[in-house]
Amino acid sequence: MDDISNVSKITEPVQKRILAKIAAAHPEINVSEAGHLHVPVDSLTAVMRDLKENFGFDYLSNVTAVDYLEYMNVVYDLCRVGTPYMLHIIVRIDRENPVVPSMVPLWGGALWQEREIYDLLGVIFTKHPDLRRILLDDTWEDHPLRRDYQWMSGRD
Amino acid sequence: MEVKDEFREETTKRLKNLGVDPAVIGEVTRLVNVGPLEKLLNLARSDSLWPMGFGLACCAIEGLMASNMARFDLARFGYEVMRASPRQADVMLVCGTVTKKIAPIVVRLYEQMPEPKYVIAMGSCAISGGPFVDSYNVVPGVDTLIPVDVYLPGCPPRPDAVIHAFMQLKAKINQAKGGKR
Ligand code: SF4
Numbered sequence: 001m002d003d004i005s006n007v008s009k010i011t012e013p014v015q016k017r018i019l020a021k022i023a024a025a026h027p028e029i030n031v032s033e034a035g036h037l038h039v040p041v042d043s044l045t046a047v048m049r050d051l052k053e054n055f056g057f058d059y060l061s062n063v064t065a066v067d068y069l070e071y072m073n074v075v076y077d078l079c080r081v082g083t084p085y086m087l088h089i090i091v092r093i094d095r096e097n098p099v100v101p102s103m104v105p106l107w108g109g110a111l112w113q114e115r116e117i118y119d120l121l122g123v124i125f126t127k128h129p130d131l132r133r134i135l136l137d138d139t140w141e142d143h144p145l146r147r148d149y150q151w152m153s154g155r156d
Numbered sequence: 157m158e159v160k161d162e163f164r165e166e167t168t169k170r171l172k173n174l175g176v177d178p179a180v181i182g183e184v185t186r187l188v189n190v191g192p193l194e195k196l197l198n199l200a201r202s203d204s205l206w207p208m209g210f211g212l213a214c215c216a217i218e219g220l221m222a223s224n225m226a227r228f229d230l231a232r233f234g235y236e237v238m239r240a241s242p243r244q245a246d247v248m249l250v251c252g253t254v255t256k257k258i259a260p261i262v263v264r265l266y267e268q269m270p271e272p273k274y275v276i277a278m279g280s281c282a283i284s285g286g287p288f289v290d291s292y293n294v295v296p297g298v299d300t301l302i303p304v305d306v307y308l309p310g311c312p313p314r315p316d317a318v319i320h321a322f323m324q325l326k327a328k329i330n331q332a333k334g335g336k337r
């Protein structure tokens with residue numbers, strides 16, 4: 001991957017080459033037309049460790065999740081510090097049993113982001129060291145960013 | 157806002173009742189005025205309110221910061237002594253959105269303030285929930301938690317309006333009969 005170590009401008013061929021290399025190394029990954037990596041939840045930890053240790057994507061810049069009512073996506077953004085290349089990794093999970101492995105062992109920065117996703121969307125991160133609510137009160141019930149969440153407006 | 161000089165009126169009335177020459181009354185009230193002690197205390201209180209430096213959201217930038225800086229200079233009125241402890245504060249400016257998570261802390265801070273204490277609800281968030289009233293975790297107005305003396309509308313209110321709110325509070329304190337309200 002040394003061909004990208006000293007670049008300051010994003011170039012499409014390089015990004016394509018990175019994606020192709022990753023897809024070759026992990027046949028279970030499905031690369032979408034937009035360049036998103038769809039990873040099955042079972043191989044997530046192995047793929048992420050490989051991306052970090054062998055592909056140089058050493059920084060997890062964002063974790064979030066999306067509720068689509070039939071299923072949920074957990075989304076990770078990885079980047080390689082010093083270069084403009086980023087990866088957009090999508091993991092599809094069951095909405096009724098939303099469980100994914102925690103990324104805290106790989107990137108400590110996931111600690112609060114995963115707590116926030118648990119708080120607002122109810123995704124369970126296994127092996128997370130401290131999975132508590134972070135924004136809402138500890139006594140809060142349910143997860144308000146789920147699409148079917150019901151609440152009372154403060155209007156009279 | 158015209159504030160009546162109640163002390164002078166009171167002194168004049170008493171001297172008249174004693175049958176004193178009007179010329180003498182004029183001379184005396186120029187130098188000496190009498191009145192109830194509570195009123196005197198209210199006068200002192202209303203001119204040196206100590207606000208609690210307690211910001212919740214964007215309104216704190218106008219209410220606690222901009223209005224204290226050189227251009228608006230709340231210190232001209234004697235209200236600049238921001239206290240970091242509720243034990244030392246007279247007035248709580250509720251500057252911003254009160255969420256359900258912060259609500260118990262707002263109530264506790266209010267209860268920790270010594271009497272007499274006053275509350276200014278600053279901005280539409282503190283008055284009624286503002287733009288976030290439909291949210292699942294916003295309290296629809298701080299007056300559902302604690303008593304409010306002055307409502308200051310705006311999103312956010314300008315620092316001039318903050319000064320006006322303090323003036324309203326001053327008038328309210330001076331019109332009070334006893335120590336509080
Ligand atoms: S009233 Fe407006 S400016 Fe003030 S805290 Fe609410 S949203 Fe922010």
